[in-house]
Amino acid sequence: MTREEKSIVIENLTTQLADSTNIYLADISGLDAGTTSNLRRACFKAGVKLAVVKNTLLSKAMDASDKDFAELPEVLKGNTAIMLSETGNAPAKVIKEFRKKSEKPLLKGAFxxxxxxxxxxxxxxxxxxxxxxxxxxxxxxxxxSPAKNVISALKSGGGTIAGIIKTLSEKEG
Structure with missing residues (x-):
C-alpha cells in the first residue's frame, strides 16, 4: 500500500469515527471464510457496519479524530475489526449471539x-x-402513568363535579 493510499484510508477512517457515536473493536482472528461471512450477514441484519482494519491506520485515525479514545488505541494488537452502529448495544448483541456458536469475535473495546x-x-x-x-x-x-391515573380516577368518580372533587380529595389524602 502506498503512502498516498494509506493517507486516504486514514482520512476515511477518521471520517467514520467522527460520524459514529458507537464504535466497537473486536478480534475476529481465526474465523474461517464461511464463519466470517455469517458474522458479516448477522451484522448487516442488525444494522452494524463491520470492517477489518489495519491497527496502525486505525490508531492514526483515532489520533486525528476530535474524540478522546483514552486507552482504546492500546488494545489495537493482532487482528482488529471495527463495528459501527447507530444503536449502542447492537454490536454487543451481535457478538454475544454469535458467540453461542463460535469462540469469536472477542470484544477488545468500545466507545x-x-x-x-x-x-x-x-x-x-x-x-x-x-x-x-x-x-x-x-x-x-x-x-x-400519572395522567392515566388521574383520568381513570375522574372516570370512576361518576363524572359529576362532586364525584370529581371527592375522588381528587381521596387521592391527595
Missing amino acids: IEEAIYVGDDQLDALVDIKSREELIGEIVGLLQ
Whole structure:
C-alpha cells in the first residue's frame, strides 16, 4: 500500500469515527471464510457496519479524530475489526449471539457515546445498555402513568363535579 493510499484510508477512517457515536473493536482472528461471512450477514441484519482494519491506520485515525479514545488505541494488537452502529448495544448483541456458536469475535473495546469500555468482560454490560429510543420510550411511559391515573380516577368518580372533587380529595389524602 502506498503512502498516498494509506493517507486516504486514514482520512476515511477518521471520517467514520467522527460520524459514529458507537464504535466497537473486536478480534475476529481465526474465523474461517464461511464463519466470517455469517458474522458479516448477522451484522448487516442488525444494522452494524463491520470492517477489518489495519491497527496502525486505525490508531492514526483515532489520533486525528476530535474524540478522546483514552486507552482504546492500546488494545489495537493482532487482528482488529471495527463495528459501527447507530444503536449502542447492537454490536454487543451481535457478538454475544454469535458467540453461542463460535469462540469469536472477542470484544477488545468500545466507545459508546463518549464512554470507553475495554476488555471482553465488558460485553454483558454493553448488551444491557439501552438505546436512545428505549430510554425515551421509558420516560414517556413514566410521564404518561400519572395522567392515566388521574383520568381513570375522574372516570370512576361518576363524572359529576362532586364525584370529581371527592375522588381528587381521596387521592391527595
